[in-house]
Amino acid sequence: MVRTILHYPDKRLRERGKKVEAVTDEVRKLIDDMAETMYAAPGVGLAATQIGELIQLFIIDIADNEEPSDLRVFINPEILEATGELTWQEGCLSFPGVTEEIDRAAKVRVRAQDRGGKWFELEAEGLLAIAIQHEFDHLQGLLMIDHMGPLKKRLTHRKMIKRAEEQAAP
DSSP, X not given: OOOXXXXXXXXXXXXXXXXXXXXXXXXXXXXXXXXXXXXXXTOSEEEGGGGTOOBSEEEEOOXXXXXXXOOEEEEEEEEEEEESOEEEXXXXXXXXXXXXXXXXXXXXXXEEEOTTSOEEEEEEEHHHHHXXXXXXXXXXXXXXXXXXXXXXXXXXXXXXXXXXXXXXXX
16 A cells, blocks of 8 residues: 655654564555555655654665566664765655755665564665665654755755645645
């Protein structure tokens, strides 16, 4: 089922996700809904907090359109190591129409549980590393706008407020 994606400045995007105590059928159903929502958007990543589910869970699929799906599930993720520096043009499903160059670590090592609840570690670089950091931020209540300089932050904030007002108008 496609869920509604929360858009900035929705205050729920600032909430921290809680630890997933057990990977149940309900959690797996949420993962399926998130995947359907992300692909419909379309996007390469989605955190549970972006659809109002305040748990430590995000999904990523960075496969090109011509490639088969490569959906990755991260439950209770921890970034163990972040090295190097990389500036990447990022977008976010919670900031429709906004893209901005964001500085991130070039390489990360992450530990998380998969869809079956099994723990794994993964080293990532490039787009996958960027996506992991971006989605991990969402689980901490941090947003793309928090990585922008003061002017870009103010302009993006205004743009998103205006968008929200236009959508609320009859």
